[in-house]
Amino acid sequence: MRRSQKRSWITTVIALAILAVFLFPVYWMVNASLQSGVTAAHTTWFPFHLSFSSYRLAFHSEKKDVLTSLIVASGATIVEILIATPAAYALSRFRLPSTRLLIMGILVTQMIPGIVIANALYRTYTSIHLLNSYLGLMLADASLGIPFSILLVRSFMAGIPTEILEAARVDGAGRLKTLLAIVVPVSKNGIVTAALFSFLFAWSDLLFALTLTTSTKIQPITLGIYQFVGVDRQIWGPVMATAVIASLPAVVLLLLAQRFIASGVTVGAVK
Numbered sequence: 399m400r401r402s403q404k405r406s407w408i409t410t411v412i413a414l415a416i417l418a419v420f421l422f423p424v425y426w427m428v429n430a431s432l433q434s435g436v437t438a439a440h441t442t443w444f445p446f447h448l449s450f451s452s453y454r455l456a457f458h459s460e461k462k463d464v465l466t467s468l469i470v471a472s473g474a475t476i477v478e479i480l481i482a483t484p485a486a487y488a489l490s491r492f493r494l495p496s497t498r499l500l501i502m503g504i505l506v507t508q509m510i511p512g513i514v515i516a517n518a519l520y521r522t523y524t525s526i527h528l529l530n531s532y533l534g535l536m537l538a539d540a541s542l543g544i545p546f547s548i549l550l551v552r553s554f555m556a557g558i559p560t561e562i563l564e565a566a567r568v569d570g571a572g573r574l575k576t577l578l579a580i581v582v583p584v585s586k587n588g589i590v591t592a593a594l595f596s597f598l599f600a601w602s603d604l605l606f607a608l609t610l611t612t613s614t615k616i617q618p619i620t621l622g623i624y625q626f627v628g629v630d631r632q633i634w635g636p637v638m639a640t641a642v643i644a645s646l647p648a649v650v651l652l653l654l655a656q657r658f659i660a661s662g663v664t665v666g667a668v669k
Contacts, residue, residue, distance in 0.1 A: 427645075431638035441634075452635035453643075460640055463622030466532075468647070470618060471600035473536035474543065478596040481540075482547035483589060487577050489548065490555040491563070501552075504545045515541060516609040523610055530616050538610055539600035546599075547592035554588030555581060594655050598648055619644045 430441050434449035489497060519538055520529075528534035558581060566576045582589065604620040611617060623640045626633040 424645075427638050427641050430634055431642050434635055449635075452639035455636045456639040456643055459625065459636070460619060460622050460643065463617050463619045464643065466616055467601055467618040467620070467644075469532055470535045470539060471597050473532065474539035474600035475593050475596045477536060477540040478543045478547050479589060479593050482544050482551055482592060483582065483585075484577065485544075486548050486551035486555055487581055490552045490558075501549075504548055507545045512542065512605045516605050519606070520609055528610075530611050530613055532616060534610055535603075535606060535616070535618070536600075538606040539603050540596070542603075543596040543599045547596055550592045550595075551585060551588045554585045558584055590655055594651055597651065601644075601648060 426441075429443070429445055431452050432445040432448050432450070433441060434451050489500060494500075516538070519534075519541075523529045523534050528537075562580060562584070563576055566580050571579065602620065603618070607618045607621050611621065619640070623637060623644070626636045626640070
């Protein structure tokens with residue numbers, strides 16, 4: 399018993415140490431945002447004299463950028479789910495000779511570097527006038543999340559008993575009604591998990607935002623943070639305050655949807 403308790407204490411201490419290492423950047427971000435006039439090298443370990451001036455400056459400068467990020471991320475998530483859900487249903491239920499080839503192709507698309515896609519989209523967007531537009535950023539961000547969402551939701555739908563779908567067909571439900579009335583509610587955890595990750599992908603995007611916008615008219619928060627960092631100036635307080643503000647939607651969503659995430663990721667991995 400004593401040896402078991404000692405081993406448990408050692409494991410707990412190691413786990414806390416690892417957790418502290420992972421959370422230290424978050425603490426330093428919040429710490430620096432609460433101090434005025436800080437630099438990268440001269441920041442005290444504890445904010446003894448709290449200052450919210452950085453947050454006032456960040457809120458004043460980044461309100462529009464936060465709204466832009468919310469619009470783009472929400473739109474990209476809707477596009478992804480509308481495409482990924484029926485695609486996942488088709489790949490999980492229709493036994494076609496090319497199903498495995500399609501799944502392999504989806505996996506391969508996730509291996510393509512984002513910069514390659516961004517460069518290709520820039521040329522296309524220039525010709526069809528989608529640069530500096532909400533729709534352009536939504537479609538670009540969705541293009542990266544759709545393969546992941548299809549694979550995640552498909553693994554969930556593949557575990558639905560065939561008897562349920564056959565019973566729906568006996569009752570006269572067509573393919574579309576079966577998808578909307580049976581498959582989607584049963585796969586709720588997987589779809590919510592895919593939607594959350596899709597939102598976070600789009601919310602944290604920098605590459606597409608940097609490549610597909612050439613002005614400050616439409617600028618996500620990931621680009622807005624750079625207005626405080628230049629060649630001859632680095633205002634780290636507002637930078638960290640903006641980073642804290644940008645982290646809040648992700649934190650809130652994760653807290654609200656953690657039940658769906660735990661179930662969705664676990665079942666998807668097992669299936």
